Amino acid sequence: MRTPVLDTFRPFLxxxxxxxWRIQLEGIQHIPxxxxxxxxxxxxxxADPVLVCLPIHLPVHFMAWDALFKVPxxxxxxxxxxxxPVQLETADPRSTREAVRLLQxxxxxxxFPEAGRSPDGRLQRFRPGAFRLxxxxxxxxxxxxxxxxxxxxxxxxxxxxxxxxxxxxxxxxLPPKEPDARVAARVLxxxxxxxxxxxxxxxxxxxxxx
Numbered sequence: 001m002r003t004p005v006l007d008t009f010r011p012f013l014x015x016x017x018x019x020x021w022r023i024q025l026e027g028i029q030h031i032p033x034x035x036x037x038x039x040x041x042x043x044x045x046x047a048d049p050v051l052v053c054l055p056i057h058l059p060v061h062f063m064a065w066d067a068l069f070k071v072p073x074x075x076x077x078x079x080x081x082x083x084x085p086v087q088l089e090t091a092d093p094r095s096t097r098e099a100v101r102l103l104q105x106x107x108x109x110x111x112f113p114e115a116g117r118s119p120d121g122r123l124q125r126f127r128p129g130a131f132r133l134x135x136x137x138x139x140x141x142x143x144x145x146x147x148x149x150x151x152x153x154x155x156x157x158x159x160x161x162x163x164x165x166x167x168x169x170x171x172x173x174l175p176p177k178e179p180d181a182r183v184a185a186r187v188l189x190x191x192x193x194x195x196x197x198x199x200x201x202x203x204x205x206x207x208x209x210x
Contacts, residue, residue, distance in 0.1 A: 010054065020160075023165045023167065025054070026166060030170060030172065031142065035106050036139045036140075037140055037172070038133065038141045039142045040111060040192050041110070042114065042196050043114045043118060043124075044153070049062050051165070052110065052167060053110075061109050062081075065086065066085035066086060066087050068083075069083075096133070103137050114127070121151070121204045123196065123197055124206070125207075126189050128186070131175075131184075131185040132181060135178070135184035138175055140175075141175075143192045145166075146165070147167070147200070150204070170196070171195075173192055
C-alpha cells in the first residue's frame with residue numbers, strides 16, 4: 001500500500017524543490033527497499049517529512065505534533081500523508097502503541113528524535129523514544145541529515161525563502177545486541193546523533209553535553 005497523495009504530487013514537489021531550493025539528495029542507495037524501518041532525521045522545517053520522503057517509495061508513517069490535527073484543512077492533509085498524532089510535552093502511550101503496531105507489521109515510521117523543530121538550526125537533545133522502540137523491536141534506523149532548511153525557513157517565518165537544501169541519507173544502523181534496552185537505546189541514540197551531526201556545519205553541531 002502506497003501513499004496516494006504523495007505519489008500523485010511527488011513529481012511536482014520534486015520539481016518545485018529543485019527550482020525553489022536547488023535540493024540535492026545524497027546517499028539514496030542507503031534507503032532500504034522494505035521495512036520495518038525507523039527514519040530519524042534532524043528537524044528544521046515544517047516541510048521535513050515531505051522532503052525526506054521524496055526519494056522513498058515505501059509508505060512512510062510519521063509522528064506529528066497533535067496540535068496540527070486541530071487545524072482545519074491541515075489535519076485532512078497530514079492524515080492522508082500517513083501522519084498520526086503525538087503529544088510533545090508529555091509521554092504519549094497512544095502514539096507509542098501505534099508506532100509499535102506499525103513496526104511489528106513491517107511498516108516504516110519516521111520519528112524526529114528532537115521532537116520539535118530546532119529553534120536555531122543546532123541539533124537539539126535527542127529524546128530516547130525512537131531508540132527504545134528500535135532496540136526493543138530490533139528495527140534498523142536510517143539517520144538523515146537535512147542541511148540548509150533552517151536558513152530558508154526558520155521558526156517564526158510564515159513562508160520559506162529560496163535557498164539551497166541538501167538531504168543526506170546515511171547507512172542504516174542496527175540496534176546493538178544489548179540485553180538492557182535502556183543501555184541499547186542510549187548507544188543507538190548516540191550512533192544516530194553522530195551520523196546526523198557528521199554532515200552538519202560547526203554552527204549547527206549539538207551542545208557538548210547533548
